[in-house]
Amino acid sequence: MLFALLLFSALAFLLLAPSAGQARTRPFFITKEQAYNGMLRADIPPALVIDDGDTVVFNTVMLLGGNLSPEMSFDDMLALRTEMKEKGIGVYAFTGPFHINGAEPGDTLEVRIRRIVPGKYAVTHIYPDHMNIGGLPEGFSKGFLKPLFLSQDRKTIEFAPGVTLKTRPFLGTMAVAPRPGEELPPAVPGYFAGNMDNKELVEGTTLYIPVNVRGALFMAADAHAVQGDGEVSIAAAETYFEEVELQFVVRKDLKLHYPLAESPTHWIVMGFHHDLDEAMKMAIREAISFLMREKGLSREEAFSLCSLSVDFRVTQVVDGDKGVHGMIPKSIFS
Incomplete structure (x- = not known):
């Protein structure tokens, strides 16, 4: 009897285990010259082709074509940024795109964030008042750039004497291609995900994006070592990632029209709009839709529950489209 049970268990393991042609881990490391610095489009040739279920371990490079550096002055950075914009080049340096076999329009791409290893240094900055960039474009006559250096274990940043920040690395930008025929700036968030700057998307979380x-055609850029909700000065601790490990799963059973995220403790809905009030309304609508679809609540019940238990936070206020995300706690559901 025991032998039969062991034999059955062994056969079951062999049948359920992925074959050699399934669920591979693919390394993909680039130099700054290999980064993609253009607009978001639907016809960018893929840099890597993977299968549904595959994991990719990759790196990212610094902003400004990989050239942003803590050794720069603010004027150096501004000159480089101006030059790139005059040439029509985006300031984001993307790793990708990744073509995921089996993903079709109408599907959802599930992106599981497994691991992030940040780089050794970062940069943060503010722009002068006359550029009208940031959440408080007043009282700063000159631009400012501050170099930041991560501790040896990459866990902290000494911002100033007596001020130490715990790192919480995440990708500021994860995007799929927009609809065919559209050409979008890389710094804009939307239905394709993009530059969400959502600090909740750390390792251990999952992002769902409509295909x-x-x-x-998934791409990633804009590595952040740490950021507060709002990202009010326009910059997080802008860094590079030595390694990012993401797993990609094609979901035929999940139909979304807007990005959705999941952490171990929360469902996270999002809204993006150039008007912060409208972004808030979008996030509330997404929360209501989620609660009706997934939890079977009426529209009235869902809206009431949003007011009682959902925390709506300002994601960022500094890009063309501002963001609000709603944190729906899993703990309230039995």
Whole structure:
């Protein structure tokens, strides 16, 4: 009897275990010259082709084509940024795109954030008042750039004497291709995800993005070592990632029209709009839709529950489209 049970267990393991052709881990490391610095489009040739379920371990490079550096002055950075914009080049240096076999328009791409290893240094900055960039464009006559250095274990940053920050690395930008025919700036968030700057998307969380073109064409950039909700000065601790490990799963059973995220403790809905009030309304609508769809609540019940238990936070206020995200606690559901 025991032998039969062991034999059955062994056969079950062999049948359920992924074969050699399934669920691979793919390394993909780039130099700054290999980064993609253009607009978001649906016709960018893929840099890597993977299968549904595969994991990719990759790196990212600094902003400004990989050239942003703590050795720069603010004027150096501004000159480089101005030059790139005059040439029509985006200031984001993307790793990708990744073509995921099996992803079709109408599907959802599930992006599981497994691991992030930040780099050794970072930069934060503010722009002068006359540029009208940031959440408080007043009282700063000159631009400012501050170099930041991570501790050897990459766990902290000494911002100033007596001021130590715990790192909480995340990708500021994770995007799939927009709809065919559209060309979008890389600094804008939207239905394709993009530059969400959502500090909740750390390792251990999952992002769900609606797919708009065959293969999804996923790209990542804008590495942040740490950021507060709002990102009010326009910059987080802008860094690079030595390694990011993401797993990609094509979901045929999940139909979304807007990005959704999941942490071990919360469901996270999002809204983006150039008007912060409208972004808030969008996030509330997304929360109501989620609670009706997933939890079977009426519209009235869902809206009431949003007021009682959902925390709505300002994601960022500094890009063309501002963001609000709603934190729906899993603990309230039995």
